[in-house]
Amino acid sequence: MTAPVFVVLSQSGFEVAAGARTVLPGAEIHGLAHRITGADKDFSSTLDHLTALFLAGTPIIGVFASGILIRALGPVLSNKRAEPPVLALAEDGSAVVPLLGGHHGANGIARQLAAALGIEPAITTAGDLNFGVALDEPPDGWHLANPEDAKPYTAALIAGAKVQLDGEAPWLRGSRLPFSPDAGLTLRVTERAEPGSDTRLVYHPPVLAVGVGCERGASADEVIGLVRETLTEAGLAEGAVAALCSIDVKMDEPAIHAAAAALGVPVRFFGAARLEEEAPRLANPSDLVFREVGCHGVAEGAALAASGGTLLVPKRKSARATCAIGLAPAPLNPADIGARRGRLSIVGIGPGSDGWRTPEADQWLTAATDLVGYHLYLDLLGDLAAGKRRHGYELGAEEARCRVALDLAAEGRDVALVSSGDAGIYAMATLVFELVEREGRADWARLDIAVTPGISALQAAAARVGAPLGHDFCTISLSDLLTPWPVIERRIKAAAEGDFVIAVYNPVSRRRTEQLPAMKAVLLEHRPATTPVIIARNLGRPGEAITVTTLADLDAADVDMLTLVMIGSSETRALRRGDGGTWVYTPRGYAAKHLDDKAL
Structure with a gap:
């Protein structure tokens, strides 16, 4: 079952949800925008958000009056067997009521929440109340062959009919069902494909x-x-x-x-x-x-x-x-049984803020049993890291991180290797595949390895200032740790001659201070000194700072390893805003097209 979502409309409701979510692994808290602080996701329309969650099959725990859930979901109710669990949880944590999907997980969730809150769940489904068992909700691994007959069968039980058990099922034998050897109703437990009826429920145990x-x-x-x-x-x-x-x-x-x-x-x-x-x-x-x-x-x-x-x-x-x-x-x-196939999810988390992390990245991180990455990146995950084994490293040690992630996955674990930005851009994904090829280890080669994209620094910087990547662009890393400087220099010259907008990664470090000035000198030979340059630091994080300067005024002293530098092409424009800021964009030639269209 998909992890449930607490939907909260007040800060007091958020506090109750934050405490209760600990018993529901992977549960998220969605809060009404401008009212809730600390929610995993915000929404602006309560009815629309509840409807979207319900239609997506997501279990919902509404921490507010049950009437809101009823009004929101009434128009979209159709198939009882396809609906996800829906529960109402009082804002003060004093009551929890399964409203929909009682026999499809809601009753179980209610019991878990009630135990955590020290209350009794308000379960109203007849089978649970009368017999201590939900006949259409067998334990994990068991299957009811004829669920469509469970309702009339339960109705007959409530009317006073007796039941006999044909086969072994401790969860049924230990219930309060009225067993009798000559009963008219039968509960059949078998691995064989047999028909059922409204007087005969057939259960298949996982054998x-x-x-x-x-x-x-x-x-x-x-x-x-x-x-x-x-x-x-x-x-x-x-x-x-x-x-x-x-x-x-x-x-x-x-x-x-x-x-x-x-x-x-x-x-x-x-x-x-x-x-x-x-x-x-x-x-x-x-x-x-x-x-x-x-x-x-x-x-x-x-x-x-x-x-x-x-x-x-x-x-x-x-x-x-x-x-x-x-x-x-x-x-x-x-x-x-045996061993499961391990999974290695290579996850780009963007700059680290919740709003710039993709839903797919959140899903993969939620599913992971182990997290591997630089300490700071794991810290940025917040509640997503709760309850998982963390394997944190200092900056550097990239190969060690990848090896540990691969080894853990080879043990059958679900591992997330965490990168900032996009994991495939100057990050960990490339090294994982390089190691798999280089080492030739069969256990690594058999893994389920997948990569999910993240918002890269170049995308974040471009979005903050407008549209500098509106035309052809390239990225160049100035780090010569793995790439010799003559190779980097050749690429700089090619990008300069090609008149690309250039996103510069790893522009300087404590020991590398000469490469950025050298790059600037090459570019000044090919584009105007007034070419816009964006200096973007701590994108998407506290302390974010965006500065727009010119190629002539670009100073390495204003740049560090937390900074991305973006240098415009000869066509890139800087547009002053009324608030004193600057938009930067690189035209694609629409103006010329407009003139051509007018001429026609």
């Missing part, structure tokens, strides 16, 4: 482990088709599958991940040595497979290793894939 092997590059359709055919022909329910499993050399095989996604289950992997331990129990051991991957069976071995039980369905084959199914003696927890 099946699907083992899969395939050739490199096998199509997703083939693997998905084989898995589903195997389950169907054996009369087994997809809802009883706890995980799809394979050998670790297939950790980056798209078809295997696609098959797991089609079933809605996690993927888990085993090393060849662990799979070979199951060799005596294989129905179809293969010497060919052993020579290729080091074990006598992938599909059957994975099914047995994951289930810890019996081989229910021996290996079935398609043209390029194999599938087998294991049956566990008790419900499985995927967290206890």
Whole structure:
């Protein structure tokens, strides 16, 4: 389930939400603009914001009167089974009421909040009140095959009908349901695909482990088709599958991940040595497979290793894939099965302020178990870093940071490597891919590595002063730590001759003070001394300062490593504002086009 959002309209409501959110990992607080201080996000229209969250499937906790939620969401209510949880939490924390989605997470959230606040949740759903269990909300991993029958079934129970349990389910046996051996209602627990009815609810426990092997590059359709055919022909329910499993050399095989996604289950992997331990129990051991991957069976071995039980369905084959199914003696927890594929999210957080960090970056940071980066960048994350393992470093040590991030991800963790600005612009993304290629480590190569963009310093500086990047531009770093100065100098001359607007990264440092004056001298040979120059320091952070000067007056003494310098082209213009400031823009030739259009 997506992390919930507290929607607050008052500062007192914010204080209650700030305390309560600690029991809901990843929860955000959205506050009404100009009323709330400290919210993760602001909004201006309460009704519009509530509607947008609801339609996006986001669980909502409104810290205000329930009537506001009812008026806002009434017009968009349609499908009971598709609606996200919606709760009302009193501004003083004295009451919490699940309004929608009670059996789809709202009741559970209410119980968590109530426990944190020291109150009783106001749960009104009949099943919970009468029997201590929500029949249409089984525990994680369990599936109700016929949820459409849960309402009439519960109504019959409330009217006095008795129920019998066919199968093992401690969460049902431990409830207050009126059990009787000759009851007219049945709760059936089985891994088999069986029909239900309004007098028979069918539950599938997570006791099946699907083992899969395939050739490199096998199509997703083939693997998905084989898995589903195997389950169907054996009369087994997809809802009883706890995980799809394979050998670790297939950790980056798209078809295997696609098959797991089609079933809605996690993927888990085993090393060849662990799979070979199951060799005596294989129905179809293969010497060919052993020579290729080091074990006598992938599909059957994975099914047995994951289930810890019996081989229910021996290996079935398609043209390029194999599938087998294991049956566990008790419900499985995927967290206890094999290894998961680790993820390395390379996240650009922009200048660091919340408003300049993308929603995708926030999502990836929220999902991460570990954060790696320069101490300052991790500090800038604020509440997003709460509850996560921090691996902070001093400025520099870039390769050490990347190695630690890759190693943690190789352990199966969800790691976020944090960069300021855009992670792909003079930042960490390049080094990650360089290390993966240079080291040739299989465990790194199999990782799920992804990059999300951030607002770069050049974009931030340009936005603050107008539109200096309106025409062709380039970026040049003056740091000669990794790039020899003669190479940098050649690029400066090329940019000068090409008349590009130039964004200058790493313009000076304590030991490097000559490069910026040298660059200035080259540029003065190709563009006017009056060319606008932007000096932007601490962009998006406290102490931000933007100065517009000229190329002739550019002084390295006004610049440090927290500064980006942007030097205009010969066409760049400075436009004085009425408030004494300056807009800077680089025209694209619209004026000439306008004259041509008039001539026509």
